[in-house]
Amino acid sequence: MKERSLPADNLNRTVDLAEARSRHNLGARRFVIACLVLSLGLVASVALATGIGRMDVGWGAIAAVVLGKLGFHTGAVDRTTEVVIWGIRLSRVVLSGLVGAALATAGVIFQGLLLNPLADPFTLGVSTGAAFGVALLVMLGVGGSFLGLSPLPLGALAGAMGAMAAVMVLSRESGRIRKETLILAGIVVSTFLAALISLIKSLDEESLSAIVFWIMGSFSGRGWIHVGFLLPYLAAGLALGAIYHRELDIMALGEEQSHHLGVAVSAVRLKLLLGASLLTAGAVSVSGVIGFVGLVVPHLVRVLAGPSHGRLLALSAATGALILIWADVLARTLLSSGQELPVGVVSALLGGPFFFYLLKSRRSRGMW
Amino acid sequence: MIRVEALELGYEDRLVLAGLNFQVDRGEFLGILGPNGSGKSTLLNALSGLLPPQKGRIIVKSEPLRGLPSRLRAQILAVVPQSTDVRFPFSCLEIVLMGRYPHRRRLGTLTDADLVWALKSMRRTTTSHLKERPIIEISGGECQRVVMARALAQDPEILLLDEATSSLDVRKKLEIFELLKFLSDTRGLTVLCAMHDLNLAALYCRRLMFIKHGRVVVDGPTDQVFTPAILSEVYETPMEVVRHPGHLRPYAVMLPLSPGTWEDETGVEPMEAAQS
Numbered sequence: 314m315k316e317r318s319l320p321a322d323n324l325n326r327t328v329d330l331a332e333a334r335s336r337h338n339l340g341a342r343r344f345v346i347a348c349l350v351l352s353l354g355l356v357a358s359v360a361l362a363t364g365i366g367r368m369d370v371g372w373g374a375i376a377a378v379v380l381g382k383l384g385f386h387t388g389a390v391d392r393t394t395e396v397v398i399w400g401i402r403l404s405r406v407v408l409s410g411l412v413g414a415a416l417a418t419a420g421v422i423f424q425g426l427l428l429n430p431l432a433d434p435f436t437l438g439v440s441t442g443a444a445f446g447v448a449l450l451v452m453l454g455v456g457g458s459f460l461g462l463s464p465l466p467l468g469a470l471a472g473a474m475g476a477m478a479a480v481m482v483l484s485r486e487s488g489r490i491r492k493e494t495l496i497l498a499g500i501v502v503s504t505f506l507a508a509l510i511s512l513i514k515s516l517d518e519e520s521l522s523a524i525v526f527w528i529m530g531s532f533s534g535r536g537w538i539h540v541g542f543l544l545p546y547l548a549a550g551l552a553l554g555a556i557y558h559r560e561l562d563i564m565a566l567g568e569e570q571s572h573h574l575g576v577a578v579s580a581v582r583l584k585l586l587l588g589a590s591l592l593t594a595g596a597v598s599v600s601g602v603i604g605f606v607g608l609v610v611p612h613l614v615r616v617l618a619g620p621s622h623g624r625l626l627a628l629s630a631a632t633g634a635l636i637l638i639w640a641d642v643l644a645r646t647l648l649s650s651g652q653e654l655p656v657g658v659v660s661a662l663l664g665g666p667f668f669f670y671l672l673k674s675r676r677s678r679g680m681w
Numbered sequence: 682m683i684r685v686e687a688l689e690l691g692y693e694d695r696l697v698l699a700g701l702n703f704q705v706d707r708g709e710f711l712g713i714l715g716p717n718g719s720g721k722s723t724l725l726n727a728l729s730g731l732l733p734p735q736k737g738r739i740i741v742k743s744e745p746l747r748g749l750p751s752r753l754r755a756q757i758l759a760v761v762p763q764s765t766d767v768r769f770p771f772s773c774l775e776i777v778l779m780g781r782y783p784h785r786r787r788l789g790t791l792t793d794a795d796l797v798w799a800l801k802s803m804r805r806t807t808t809s810h811l812k813e814r815p816i817i818e819i820s821g822g823e824c825q826r827v828v829m830a831r832a833l834a835q836d837p838e839i840l841l842l843d844e845a846t847s848s849l850d851v852r853k854k855l856e857i858f859e860l861l862k863f864l865s866d867t868r869g870l871t872v873l874c875a876m877h878d879l880n881l882a883a884l885y886c887r888r889l890m891f892i893k894h895g896r897v898v899v900d901g902p903t904d905q906v907f908t909p910a911i912l913s914e915v916y917e918t919p920m921e922v923v924r925h926p927g928h929l930r931p932y933a934v935m936l937p938l939s940p941g942t943w944e945d946e947t948g949v950e951p952m953e954a955a956q957s
Contacts, residue, residue: 330797330800333774334793559785559787562775570765572731572751574779574835575752575755575756575782575783619772620771621771621775
């Protein structure tokens with residue numbers, strides 16, 4: 314009976330191994346193809362989005378300006394067109410893409426870590442916390458930039474982590490974070506801080522529309538300097554996510570199993586929360602609070618690419634970038650009057666119904 | 682392999698287990714038995730490093746358990762919990778490969794050794810056919826065996842099972858215990874399992890530890906401690922122990938709580954009879 318219950322060990326293991334390897338590679342190949350498609354989509358989107366706007370610039374001019382900036386000598390483009398393409402449009406498109414990537418990957422980390430399908434920087438109150446941090450610094454007159462770095466993202470980081478801590482404390486019940494109360498706590502903290510932001514900005518005698526643009530998010534008037542502010546935070550956050558992606562997979566099984574499998578749970582969780590906070594803080598400090606990107610994109614990508622967090626992070630970054638680039642194009646072109654919408658309005662308008670559909674179709678399949 | 686010294690365990694101000702002193706050697710197959718709420722799971726939680734002791738200490742391979750780095754601990758010690766709730770649609774092979782986490786280098790690629798271990802563990806638990814299936818779609822019993830495969834993929838020296846086979850059918854239960862016995866006999870795997878199934882324990886465990894009211898009642902070789910007196914005392918139920926004529930292992934038969942046989946119509950409610 315001993316032998317019979319262990320027929321396994323005698324079987325030809327090389328065949329099995331080769332099969333598992335090839336399946337593994339098959340998955341890897343699909344992932345590479347998805348990456349290629351998304352990269353091409355991104356390049357095309359950046360070019361297209363740069364061409365769209367109130368002033369008609371023409372594709373030749375865009376190519377000439379970009380190549381010129383890269384050091385190639387091309388035909389002269391008139392100064393105004395160059396400023397519009399390089400200084401206004403392209404910088405804004407790139408920034409919206411990077412913010413989209415940051416918010417989407419922050420969403421991936423929050424959802425995996427907190428085992429909560431509704432978790433994202435916005436629903437957890439982390440975005441609003443970051444925005445509050447920035448608003449506070451601006452009110453206190455701290456601003457400007459030194460060596461291309463700004464103190465504002467630091468304020469955003471402090472605000473993000475403060476809000477995160479507050480939400481954790483609020484939703485903690487006898488040592489455990491309650492899933493059900495987590496989002497509730499996030500909304501409470503978020504609403505409270507949004508009210509405080511409005512108060513601060515009103516006291517600072519800013520216009521109502523400026524406040525709305527801050528709370529709903531906007532890329533209006535943003536340029537390369539903001540790309541510089543965001544980049545170190547984006548890089549650090551993505552690096553943390555990439556280093557700990559395997560732990561993220563395991564921690565999606567829950568705290569106890571992660572412990573049994575050898576994950577140093579509290580230390581890893583702290584690092585990943587820091588990563589997600591860095592991503593959120595970087596994004597919010599340059600664009601205000603943009604909701605739904607971090608919520609919807611991870612779900613969308615998970616349906617297509619499976620739950621493995623390494624791939625999820627990479628593909629979500631690209632997808633988030635794509636979505637926010639086009640959301641911003643809509644935000645600046647939708648109103649015929651030439652006025653801009655807050656980009657958060659567009660992302661919510663697109664994301665809301667889509668998320669509703671996701672929730673419905675997932676529940677019917679028994680997932681979450 | 683494991684040494685427990687003057688251990689006291691509990692949650693906040695509630696003491697669950699006290700005065701624990703025992704040692705488990707390499708290759709032992711220990712069954713931990715006791716009524717509901719006796720503290721079996723608490724003991725396993727402490728042995729897996731999940732629950733810090735209130736007093737005393739646990740020593741694993743001459744190192745204090747608390748001082749072991751988590752990856753090193755997971756190379757020595759694997760746990761199969763009572764049930765597993767997974768909500769992400771990982772494939773079963775992906776789940777089993779997670780058992781290789783403590784052996785894999787950070788950012789290192791998946792090696793052949795990792796895959797071989799995962800596939801071997803899946804064959805041993807008869808889950809090979811589930812490789813590509815999402816874990817959220819398979820049955821509870823299948824899931825339990827996949828988690829078992831994951832624990833084996835950790836290539837542990839000690840395996841802790843907390844009611845791990847309770848949800849399996851008879852055949853699967855026996856298969857798992859055959860496998861555990863095989864690994865214990867030939868590879869020196871140390872097995873500690875908390876369980877309710879007395880006869881399964883008597884069939885495979887070479888040593889039994891009975892826990893009741895937070896204390897170890899008795900701890901010794903199965904042949905010496907699996908007696909009607911001890912069983913009846915621990916479970917507060919009349920028990921008889923018989924040796925099976927075929928395999929000569931003891932098995933327990935519980936007797937009805939009410940006096941006499943069921944044919945006797947005494948007219949007394951069974952619970953009243955038991956109390957009187």
